[in-house]
Amino acid sequence: MPLLAYWFYPPEVKVNNEVPLWATRELEKLGKLSRNEILLLVFVCCALLMWIFAAAWIEPAMAALLIVGLMLWTGVLEWNDITGNKAAWNTFVWFATLVALADGLSSTGFISWLGKEGGLLMSGISPGVATIVLLLAFYLLHYLFASTTAHTTALLPAMLTIASTIPGMNMEVFVLLMVTSLGVMGIITPYGTGPSPIYYGSGYLPTKDYWRLGTIFGAIFLAALLLIGYPWMSMMF
Numbered sequence: 001m002p003l004l005a006y007w008f009y010p011p012e013v014k015v016n017n018e019v020p021l022w023a024t025r026e027l028e029k030l031g032k033l034s035r036n037e038i039l040l041l042v043f044v045c046c047a048l049l050m051w052i053f054a055a056a057w058i059e060p061a062m063a064a065l066l067i068v069g070l071m072l073w074t075g076v077l078e079w080n081d082i083t084g085n086k087a088a089w090n091t092f093v094w095f096a097t098l099v100a101l102a103d104g105l106s107s108t109g110f111i112s113w114l115g116k117e118g119g120l121l122m123s124g125i126s127p128g129v130a131t132i133v134l135l136l137a138f139y140l141l142h143y144l145f146a147s148t149t150a151h152t153t154a155l156l157p158a159m160l161t162i163a164s165t166i167p168g169m170n171m172e173v174f175v176l177l178m179v180t181s182l183g184v185m186g187i188i189t190p191y192g193t194g195p196s197p198i199y200y201g202s203g204y205l206p207t208k209d210y211w212r213l214g215t216i217f218g219a220i221f222l223a224a225l226l227l228i229g230y231p232w233m234s235m236m237f
Helices: 002-008 018-030 035-053 060-074 079-083 086-107 110-121 127-144 148-164 171-182 196-201 207-236
Strands: none
Touching: 002 207, 035 060, 060 079, 086 148, 110 148, 127 148, 127 171, 127 207, 148 171, 171 207
């Protein structure tokens, strides 16, 4: 993969002996860990411990809110830091609306209806072709979502319902393909996963290059999943 990245987007500077010296000077400028940096490290570790070991006593969202409150109280963060983080608010709004929408679609019976109708439309298609069609649809529809969480919550139940109505469908292989695709589809857009807006916002890659490289590597990953992953998974189950 690094070699492909080098071919498709070669660096402007390939050799520079000054980089190690520059990095050393920048590290020296940073100096020792400041009070806020030490507190941030402690708070992050506390959040991880609560999420991993204390989920039975405190909700993960409440744990995160508690840590944010402590960061504000100790001065690690200021309120302007929170309100000014546009990427975080954008992700929050997408999460809130799409997760709620997915829950509403399920509770109103839309997912069941979609699965039934989708199964009827694919009733004459072989399980192998249906698997590829559903995987392609699931993968490409990620262009409409701002995170893999929202994508999974909204679409995965519908895809599984449709697949379960197709005679002869190997559900173990289908489920494995679906969840594996979630790990590689985030590259296709600047908003495809939670960290993507941070990478995109750094300005390191121009917008057109981000979309172009996302399309290229997204196609490579999808082709690898279909040509290598699908046959291998079929042999496993």
